[in-house]
Amino acid sequence: MxxxxxxxxxxxxxxxxxxxxxxxxxxxxxxxxxxxxxxxxxxxxxxxxxxxxxxxxxxxxxxxxxxxxxxxxxxxxxxxxxxxxxxxxxxxxxxxxxxxxxxxxxxxxxxxxxxxxxxxxxxxxxxxxxxxxxxxxxxxxxxxxxxxxxxxxxxxxxxxxxxxxxxxxxxxxxxxxxxxRKPIQASFISHGSMAHGSRINVKNAAHELVAFLRKLATFQDCQQLNTLGQPAGLLLSVNITSLQFGTIKEGAVALNVISDTATATVDIRVPPTMKLQDASDYLKKLVDRYPAISYKIEATVQERSYDxxxxxxxxxxxxxxxxxxxxxxxxxxxxxxxxxxxxxxxxxxxxxxxxxxxxxxxxxxxxxxxxxxxxxxxxxxxxxxxxxxx
Ligand SMILES: [Zn+2]
Known part of the structure; x- marks a missing residue:
């Protein structure tokens, strides 16, 4: 053997x-x-x-x-x-x-x-x-x-x-x-306007995305505290896995350009005690509060029963x-x-x-x-x- x-x-x-x-x-x-x-x-x-x-x-x-x-x-x-x-x-x-x-x-x-x-x-x-x-x-x-x-x-x-x-x-x-836990992997894209980095009155795509992600990060902080009382495998979690503000081409970092898009990917894990549908409804409700942001579920699994x-x-x-x-x-x-x-x-x-x-x-x-x-x-x-x- x-x-x-x-x-x-x-x-x-x-x-x-x-x-x-x-x-x-x-x-x-x-x-x-x-x-x-x-x-x-x-x-x-x-x-x-x-x-x-x-x-x-x-x-x-x-x-x-x-x-x-x-x-x-x-x-x-x-x-x-x-x-x-x-x-x-x-x-x-x-x-x-x-x-x-x-x-x-x-x-x-x-x-x-x-x-x-x-x-x-x-x-x-x-x-x-x-x-x-x-x-x-x-x-x-x-x-x-x-x-x-x-x-x-x-x-x-x-x-x-x-x-x-x-x-x-x-x-x-x-x-x-x-x-x-059941994964939902999603990408979020925030749309704004391209502008000079010096402008005050501009619709900054990155700012809107950061505000949304801040909500997720705060939620995740709470869940970390919750692991003190219950198994992590029974908690909902959200982890930001990538962030990109516009397209910064190699060697040409535009320090003074506000990009018109900002994107992030998030890995969400749904505990067996929660329905996948409930988790996606919750996510949708949260994103709807940020009109500049649209999202797409890139990967998830089928629902399964849990006893x-x-x-x-x-x-x-x-x-x-x-x-x-x-x-x-x-x-x-x-x-x-x-x-x-x-x-x-x-x-x-x-x-x-x-x-x-x-x-x-x-x-x-x-x-x-x-x-x-x-x-x-x-x-x-x-x-x-x-x-x-x-
Ligand atoms: Zn293995």
Missing amino acids: INFLQEYLRIDTSFPQPRYDDVIALFVRQAQKDGFLYEIVSLGNDYSVLVITMPGSDQSLPSLVLSHHMDVVPIVDYTSWNHDPFGGIVNDGIIYGRGTQDMKGIGVAQYFALKKFLSEQGTLKRTVHLVLLPDEERGGFDGARRFVEHPYFKKMNIGYALDEGIPSGNSSFLHIKVSE PIFRNDFYQSLERAVQKHSLAVQPLHAEESSDLRFYLQKGIIGFGITPFTCKENLHGTNEFITIKDLEMGRDIFCTIIKDFCA
Whole structure:
């Protein structure tokens, strides 16, 4: 298992040239060796999804999917890493590399859990699929979003899905992700008149935009205070992500020109307890107070149902599996979203679990997991398969 993860880490799957085909080849070789069924599902773009299957005896039961994404985020500064991020280095019980936590380490633990189950028990009642997805880090639009619309997805009869969470950073508990916030990414453009920078009576596009953004920033300040009393994943947030006043051409900064436009982009995250429609209505009402500003929603997601009492049979099975390994469970309301949302949109019951207790370092420098975590992760997934599918 450790060697396999090392090999996986050595395949650079960061953009712009993620080597997905090499990952699929690696898992297919292993699946053939272990006698698992598999299917390479072409998404009709340049990407494919690999599905590895262990069929259950009762085909009427909705299947369980253990899902992971193959891509990783790029390395910004190689020199700040103590080990080659794509070297698959193991040192003193620690496995270093981009993707160890997010989420190659999880995918390997899932695979070896199924392999372990096969060698120990052998037969399933409920079918288990392992799913390897491309493109999560860019939003899943060329990966999971296409996959859930594929005819093969329907054939898989999925009832339950497990995707990523975050490491707990504490040796006494694990997180189970029970909800994610829904993004609305919007751009705002303020229209004024072009004028000389010395003028007093001018309709300044930037000033109008700044006044509007000030409202958002004040709201965000309040929400930061609110995180003292409740999980951030249950709060609405607004972050200004870019600002541009006119077009300042290279080397020609016009210090004395008032531009006729000013634009900003904003990343809004809507908690599961709030409807997307209510959030956009609120946004519209706010923008309407600034007649010079128009806006466009650039990206958002479909609405999905949220059950505040998430402790269904599947959740309880996950909880039992974690507790069996002498760890407590802390439900996690995640601030960000993952591929899980595409499964949820299809009415599938899903949660996120990263079965590692190491310090959370998603997308960070010197990302690592311990060998102990990897082995425990495999055993927890194996217990879940036994408890929920055997
Ligand atoms: Zn991830």
